[in-house]
Amino acid sequence: MNSLIITTILLIVAGLITGSILFWTLCLGIGPTPTSRKVRSAIRDILPNNVSGHIMELGAGWGHLIPTLREKYPDKKIEVWERSPIPAIYTQFVYGIEVKRKDFFEADFSNAKLIVCYLFPDAMKRIETEIMPELPKGCWVVTHTFSLSGSKPVQVIKARDLYKTPVYLYQVH
Numbered sequence: 001m002n003s004l005i006i007t008t009i010l011l012i013v014a015g016l017i018t019g020s021i022l023f024w025t026l027c028l029g030i031g032p033t034p035t036s037r038k039v040r041s042a043i044r045d046i047l048p049n050n051v052s053g054h055i056m057e058l059g060a061g062w063g064h065l066i067p068t069l070r071e072k073y074p075d076k077k078i079e080v081w082e083r084s085p086i087p088a089i090y091t092q093f094v095y096g097i098e099v100k101r102k103d104f105f106e107a108d109f110s111n112a113k114l115i116v117c118y119l120f121p122d123a124m125k126r127i128e129t130e131i132m133p134e135l136p137k138g139c140w141v142v143t144h145t146f147s148l149s150g151s152k153p154v155q156v157i158k159a160r161d162l163y164k165t166p167v168y169l170y171q172v173h
């Protein structure tokens, strides 16, 4: 009897977790797909050395980029945004980092010096039109797979994976 109750509770919890992830994937247009190890390695190579202020990750998912950012910028605070509650709670707990569980399009970008994200084409278009104009001059943007179609990257490198995933570095002029 006890094991039946425990199994039922576990199934309900698993269903709620899956349902929440699916719901937010549909709402946001993308799920918490992590950046692969080989693409993270390319990101490590392209991250700029001199970042004099605020670092923001837009849509942290399960937090796979946080160790790379911490390794490169050990003294910097990383502002992490993730709207989907389950990945946000996981990332906050596993990496011991505050995660802003809100829509990053509502963030204040006035002090941003580096933006890192991995999103999808429609979100990249919104970044181009809604966020890029708010970024201070000199701010870096690092993204991969999907580019900012209206901006010219400073550098593009290819990850050593099957897809030769492009990793882009932009700077606001």
Ligand SMILES: C[S@@+](CC[C@H](N)C(=O)[O-])C[C@H]1O[C@@H](n2cnc3c(N)ncnc32)[C@H](O)[C@@H]1O
Binding pocket: 024, 028, 030, 031, 032, 033, 034, 035, 058, 059, 060, 061, 062, 063, 064, 065, 081, 082, 083, 084, 087, 102, 103, 104, 105, 117, 118, 119, 123
């Ligand atoms: C493809 S995942 C990338 C995860 C992580 N950055 C990585 O590279 O491993 C994109 C994440 O962005 C989040 N996201 C998408 N739009 C968002 C928004 N407007 N505000 C906050 N989070 C958002 C999604 O929930 C998802 O977890």
